[in-house]
Amino acid sequence: MTVPTSQEQAVEHEVVGREGAGREGVTHPARIRSFTRRGGRMPQRHHRALAEHGPAYLLDLPRQEAGSMVQPGRSRLDLPTVFGRTSSVVAEIGSGSGDCVVAAAGSDTDRDYVALEVWRPGVAQTLAKAAHADVRNLRVAQVDAGQALAELFAPGSLEELWIFFPDPWPKKKHHKRRLVTPDFAETVATVLRPGGTWRLATDWADYAWQMRDVVEGCEAFDNPHAGRLADAGDPAVDPQGDRGGFAPRFAGRVLTRFELKGARAGRVVRDLAVVRR
Numbered sequence: 001m002t003v004p005t006s007q008e009q010a011v012e013h014e015v016v017g018r019e020g021a022g023r024e025g026v027t028h029p030a031r032i033r034s035f036t037r038r039g040g041r042m043p044q045r046h047h048r049a050l051a052e053h054g055p056a057y058l059l060d061l062p063r064q065e066a067g068s069m070v071q072p073g074r075s076r077l078d079l080p081t082v083f084g085r086t087s088s089v090v091a092e093i094g095s096g097s098g099d100c101v102v103a104a105a106g107s108d109t110d111r112d113y114v115a116l117e118v119w120r121p122g123v124a125q126t127l128a129k130a131a132h133a134d135v136r137n138l139r140v141a142q143v144d145a146g147q148a149l150a151e152l153f154a155p156g157s158l159e160e161l162w163i164f165f166p167d168p169w170p171k172k173k174h175h176k177r178r179l180v181t182p183d184f185a186e187t188v189a190t191v192l193r194p195g196g197t198w199r200l201a202t203d204w205a206d207y208a209w210q211m212r213d214v215v216e217g218c219e220a221f222d223n224p225h226a227g228r229l230a231d232a233g234d235p236a237v238d239p240q241g242d243r244g245g246f247a248p249r250f251a252g253r254v255l256t257r258f259e260l261k262g263a264r265a266g267r268v269v270r271d272l273a274v275v276r277r
């Protein structure tokens with residue numbers, strides 16, 4: 001008997017984007033989520049972090065039925081008001097426990113940062129780290145970025161968008177849950193300003209090739225690293241594996257515990273950095 005992973009169990013037991021009438025009789029289309037409901041009970045220190053630092057860092061957004069989706073048409077961020085200045089803004093999707101975005105905001109105080117993370121314990125840890133480092137140029141939105149990205153950010157309002165180590169969904173039957181798809185690339189193209197950069201990284205080879213194909217297949221992006229850092233690939237999944245297209249490691253991407261775990265398991269990290277035309 002094959003024992004399902006916790007990720008698979010969560011998928012099987014979760015009511016995911018089911019089509020039907022909501023509480024107010026509004027019909028919600030089926031959505032495939034890139035995440036599962038995890039966590040359950042949080043330790044007291046996370047509750048304390050949310051209570052103490054939420055007012056400074058958490059974005060208060062109109063929700064759809066208190067979930068992780070925001071209300072369409074009513075959730076646009078006025079970034080100069082949010083940050084109290086007009087600046088270049090970087091967003092990170094799936095910021096986890098906040099290591100990367102807190103370090104980046106702390107060392108790059110001329111720009112402002114927005115972390116989009118659906119996992120509440122991760123949000124709590126991000127707030128605690130940001131407060132500890134006295135970071136002022138960061139705000140955190142606990143949202144499903146797949147739905148919220150285009151609602152929160154006006155067209156052309158971001159200078160950079162980062163997605164580092166998105167959930168890999170390694171089983172073929174779960175690939176449809178992967179965040180980086182052609183449709184999602186069009187949404188990213190909308191919120192980035194011309195000349196803005198979309199940075200990605202993953203330590204799952206076939207997701208790296210999928211990402212590379214998605215970004216190079218989207219007319220709105222130019223890949224300045226096209227053909228670079230080629231590897232032999234796996235002919236079964238990536239017939240053009242020697243095509244390359246990967247960027248050198250992004251210096252602003254600090255080593256997270258998540259990356260370290262993959263490295264210990266012998267996985268290779270591939271970065272992408274493409275530019276909005």
Ligand SMILES: C[S@@+](CC[C@H](N)C(=O)[O-])C[C@H]1O[C@@H](n2cnc3c(N)ncnc32)[C@H](O)[C@@H]1O
Nearest residue numbers: 034035094096117118119144145146165256258
């Ligand atoms: C594998 S973890 C990587 C975390 C972090 N980037 C790192 O390198 O340590 C992926 C994160 O993406 C978050 N995530 C997945 N889908 C998301 C979505 N649609 N919106 C916001 N966060 C999402 C998960 O909750 C998880 O924290």
